[in-house]
Amino acid sequence: MTRKIFPIPLATPVALAPMSGITDLPFRQVVGRFGAGLLVSEMIASGEIVTARPTRRTASQARAEIGDFAATSVQIAGRDPDLMAQAARIAQDQGAPMVDINMGCPAKKVVGGASGSALMRDPDLALRLVDAVVAAVDVPVTLKMRLGWDAELLNAPLIARRAESAGIKMFTIHGRTRAQFYQGAADWRAIKPVVEAVSVPVIANGDITDAISARQALALSGAAGVMVGRGAQGRPWLLAQIAAELYGSQAPEVPSGAALADLVAEHYRMILEFYGPELGLRVARKHLGWYIDAAHGPADLRAMLMREKSAERVLAMLPAALSPQRNAA
Structure with a gap:
């Protein structure tokens, strides 16, 4: 099997998921101190960055350097290609080594604005966003999405194939549909068709809470790495623990x-x-x-x-x- 190269160098293929209101700068600093392969900012609405007067919150969210931890991706969301392109340029100008497009958020207020996972119902619009963002920046652009909108529209492989052709360098797939929100169990096996559809790395996301679940997710999906979300709440050392058990990196000292x-x-x-x-x-x-x-x-x-x-x-x-x-x- 051809080794798939990550768009930026990662110490380990264990990433912190973007979580609105959670993965802010202080939390990312704490997680990064223990060790992580990749940190992703909480989702930032493109219109909030571009059209609103810059605030300390938006500026800090888009700041890529976190102390000595540079493997940070800034995630942007929206439905307007021009605003998304402008937001990506702002993130790049503030030092982001990578920009991520959100097509996975299931929240009603996001989906109601035709952003997030709603884009999976409109692949043509989704690809126009991808084209605009890729053309706007020199840094790698990645994409996070779900398996599909619902059980009847599992189109992540199709979108991934088209998005790779448009220049996307890595995908993260949450193993649920938008209709599931966070109910039921993440289907890591259903991520495998996306892995097989593209030649760039795919990260598996959803219900990864320890090294055991991470290993299972990798085995069932064939993914190149894992992304940890809610499991890291209250346990900022979790990513480093998983990386140590799966990849032999230095185990963190878990404080007590x-x-x-x-x-x-x-x-x-x-x-x-x-x-x-x-x-x-x-x-x-x-x-x-x-x-x-x-x-x-x-x-x-x-x-x-x-x-x-x-x-x-x-x-x-x-x-x-x-x-x-x-x-x-």
Whole structure:
């Protein structure tokens, strides 16, 4: 089998999925510190970048360099070829080594605007977007999509074949249709027809939560790598763990006890600095909840932290909140 070359050098073929409201700059910094092959920004609407007055949020989302971690892709979404091309150029100008086109988001507000996975119902429009973005930038352009719109329209292989001819250098396929949202199990075997349809790398995505599921996804799909999404919530070291078990890279030191409390406190401060104290407190709550859940921390302290409005009190409570309950599984 011919080895498929990734569009930019990756330490390992284990990627962090773009997750709206989650894979912001602070979270990517924490994941990148443990180790990851590729980090993908949360989806950015092309119109938000181009037509709106630039904000700290959009500028930081599109910033590619994360400390010393340069393997970062900026994901853009939209349905207007010209806006998508302009957004891609902005991302490139801000240093993105790679631009990703979103054709997989199932959210109603995105699909209702004929973006995201809605594009899979209109391959001709989808290919016009691809043509515009590829022509607009010098960096590699990749594409993330689902298996299809529903069980009756499983057209990912067809779109992938056409998109590769238009210049797409890598695909990520979520093993569900848009109609499934996140229900049921991801069908990794159904990704294989896409792998067989193209000569560039394909990344398997969906329900990959550990090395066991990653290995199964690779075996069933024939993909060149895996992408981890919700499994990394509260476990930013997960990508490095998977890479160590599958590819022999250095295993991360998984923090616990005081070390975990220090990590979460640092992440919490990064969120507050990035968003400001008021918005930051709200954004941080979901991450705190995920960390506590992953650590099997006390439910009562978790509930208190979700309501707490004082950053100082949150920081003071973290060591106890992240201590496993004795009867935790």
